Amino acid sequence: MTSLRLNGYTLDLDQAQLLDRRGQIVELRPQALAVLLELGRHHGELVTKPDLSARVWPGVSVTDDSLVQCVVEIRRALGDVRQQVVRTMPRRGYLLIVDAADTAPRDLRRFYRMAAALAVVAAAIGLVWQYPFFDAGSSKAPDRMVADVAVLPFRVLNAAGEGSPDGNGLAYTIAGELARNPDLRIVSTLATADLGGKNLSPERIAAMTGARYLVDGSAERRGDRLQLDVQLIASGNGRIVWSGRFEPTAQDLPDVTDALFSRISASLGSTVRESDRAALRSRAPASLDVHAHVLRTLALTAAPTPEGLRQARQELELAARLDPNYAPTWAGLGLVKKMLIFGQHDPGLSRQDLPQAIADVERAIALDPLRASSWRALSLTIEAGQNPEAAVGAAERAVELGPGNPDNWVALASALHHAGRNEAAIEAFEKAASWSPLRPPQYVHVATRLRYSVQDYENALRSARECMDRTPAMGFCKAIWLSSLIRTGRAAEAEAAWPALVEATPSLRTYRMTPRNTPMALSVDEDLDRLRKIKTSAIAQ
Numbered sequence: 001m002t003s004l005r006l007n008g009y010t011l012d013l014d015q016a017q018l019l020d021r022r023g024q025i026v027e028l029r030p031q032a033l034a035v036l037l038e039l040g041r042h043h044g045e046l047v048t049k050p051d052l053s054a055r056v057w058p059g060v061s062v063t064d065d066s067l068v069q070c071v072v073e074i075r076r077a078l079g080d081v082r083q084q085v086v087r088t089m090p091r092r093g094y095l096l097i098v099d100a101a102d103t104a105p106r107d108l109r110r111f112y113r114m115a116a117a118l119a120v121v122a123a124a125i126g127l128v129w130q131y132p133f134f135d136a137g138s139s140k141a142p143d144r145m146v147a148d149v150a151v152l153p154f155r156v157l158n159a160a161g162e163g164s165p166d167g168n169g170l171a172y173t174i175a176g177e178l179a180r181n182p183d184l185r186i187v188s189t190l191a192t193a194d195l196g197g198k199n200l201s202p203e204r205i206a207a208m209t210g211a212r213y214l215v216d217g218s219a220e221r222r223g224d225r226l227q228l229d230v231q232l233i234a235s236g237n238g239r240i241v242w243s244g245r246f247e248p249t250a251q252d253l254p255d256v257t258d259a260l261f262s263r264i265s266a267s268l269g270s271t272v273r274e275s276d277r278a279a280l281r282s283r284a285p286a287s288l289d290v291h292a293h294v295l296r297t298l299a300l301t302a303a304p305t306p307e308g309l310r311q312a313r314q315e316l317e318l319a320a321r322l323d324p325n326y327a328p329t330w331a332g333l334g335l336v337k338k339m340l341i342f343g344q345h346d347p348g349l350s351r352q353d354l355p356q357a358i359a360d361v362e363r364a365i366a367l368d369p370l371r372a373s374s375w376r377a378l379s380l381t382i383e384a385g386q387n388p389e390a391a392v393g394a395a396e397r398a399v400e401l402g403p404g405n406p407d408n409w410v411a412l413a414s415a416l417h418h419a420g421r422n423e424a425a426i427e428a429f430e431k432a433a434s435w436s437p438l439r440p441p442q443y444v445h446v447a448t449r450l451r452y453s454v455q456d457y458e459n460a461l462r463s464a465r466e467c468m469d470r471t472p473a474m475g476f477c478k479a480i481w482l483s484s485l486i487r488t489g490r491a492a493e494a495e496a497a498w499p500a501l502v503e504a505t506p507s508l509r510t511y512r513m514t515p516r517n518t519p520m521a522l523s524v525d526e527d528l529d530r531l532r533k534i535k536t537s538a539i540a541q
Contacts, residue, residue: 004040005099007078007085011040018077026077031056032070039086039096048093065454068423072430072454088427148435149268150187150211151175153196154228157220163288164221168193168302169295170228174215176373177261179405183270187211188406188432190440193302206235209436213241213268224249226288228256232264242267250291251284283368286323293319294328301336303441306345312336313346327368334360335377357381372402376411384418385515391415406432407442414446418515422453441470445477452480453520457487475507483527498531 004011009026010019016037018026028036034056039047053062056070071086071094078085087095151174154167172189179186187209195205202214217230225247232242242263248256285291297312316333319326337357340346361381364374379394395412402408409432416425429450433439439447444467451460461484467477478501485494502508511528513521 004043004096006096007080007099009078011036013037013040028073028077029070031066032073032077035067035070036074036096039094043096043098046089046093046095052093065422068426069454069456072426075430083427083430088423148185148187148209148211149175149178149213149215149264150192150205150209150436151178151189151215152192152202152205152217155218157218162221163292165219165226165288165292166295166299167219168196169298170217170219171196171215172298172302173295174257174260176371176402176405177257178215178264179402179408180372181261181265181270182403184265184268184404185435186404186406187436187438188440188443190302190407190442191436191438193299194440195438202233203235203238209438211235211436215264221288221292222247224288226253226291230260232267250286250288253284253291283325283327285326290319290323290326290329293322294326294332297332297336301332301339304339306343309336309340309343309345313340325367327364327371327374329364330360330367331364331371331374331377334358334362334364334381338381354381354383370401372398372405372408375401376408379411379415384415388415388419388515392419392421406435410443410446413450417446417449417453420518422450426450426454441467444470445474448477448480449520452484452524455487457484460484461488472504475505475511476513478505478508479511479513479524479528482531483524486527486530487523494527494531495534498534 002012002014004013008021010023011017012019016033018028018033018036020026035052038052038055049064049067052067057066071088074080075083075086080086085097087097089095151171154165154170156164156167158164168189171192175186175189178184191209192205195208200208202216205211206214212235214233214235215230216233217228219229220227226249228246228248230244230246231240233239234241244259244263246252246256246259285294293315297315300308300312300315313333313336316329316336319329320333323329334357337349337353337360341349341351341354341357358378358381361374361378364371365378368374375394375398379391379398382391382394384391392412392415395408395415398405398408399412409428413425413429413432416422416428429443429446433443433447444463448460448463448467451457451463460480464477464481464484467474468481471477482494482497482501485491485497508528509532513524515521
């Protein structure tokens, strides 16, 4: 065949063109197009990395990162977010899968098209039959329906009352438990928390996040009980699929979490496995006050500020005194200490305190080894530049325990990047980013590093600009932005921008990229040193 269908797009092998669904040419970098053409000529066959490199870059020695960036660009152009068109064969190469009709002889294609149309009609009839008459309270649920779920920040009633819960923290907790179910994909609560403060309707949030279902609710502290009203909403028509009210004491919280997990999962038709249910049976906090302290710190660390992190540390240390055996307290405390240490936001903490921060998180894991968020916290607390494989191992465990949480995949991407495994890092990040069109600031930080690490300086420049705008206090965003300008031939712009950036962020005068001595760090440090020398020479003259 001289042309192939790829996810609805057309690859014309004779004309060396990729056409979209309207027949318009899709622009690709020459190297990316060359990689796609090579895969197309051998579609359905494994093409090894050495073979691709030899054919696309004959006589030139290139790293795997160059090939990885081409594959990422191809997938983005094809909308291949699930990596089902260009498939990675680990440690071997890539496999191109064409649309089903194109693998058949021409005289069978009309049959395939008719069969596909009949399948769509049958699926539509099945949905009409299934959903209007499906009882959410029934024990019989549709088999394994995959759903994208956004858990919105809970509205807190009587928020001025002492010991009131935090709505963002409650959403974070519920989303984390739902993410244990491999049938569900959860929109990052970092994104929904950002939207929660903008007074948007649930329907608007669903449209912005791409979620098919919303978990919405309210919470109110009533003495030693917490009243929770929870709804599961189908975003397409606003229908309330399920609703419930709970009034747990502190000791009842694990049972309530289990009930929420089971009812929401059953309403969406996903299977709640016994292993998933067992993972939920964690220890309850000693009191609702302990629970409230921990929930507030979850919100403070989601959008961290120096003052907020110091407050979070105080809240967690108080919670630890009230209940030294509640795992989320220690996981949060270790991560907060690490963020304070590396940001130099607490004069009472230094690098010498990092082992204790790691020990705090490890204590949380010892108390409750099945909490995905604790393993993610461990991966983020470990100094990845010193012990990258330990950070990777902890993130992989977080993904195993919470496969439906994109935050776990981003943590894995970050750890893999620090371990120098950029191909796997990009794949993990692309998986997480595909779940929601909204990227929290933390995702932008990782994207900036990954783009630069594979020498995709144009996209690194755009990502670093977004990183600067959304988190202006982060020095590394500005460092990568300046270096990307130089690497794309715009050194004059970098030199002109340098004085204002240094005035706003004095740490740039001595900034060094971490982890040290990696190719990325050496490149950024080289470019910053160049800017420093130019400005020093100008001042001397």
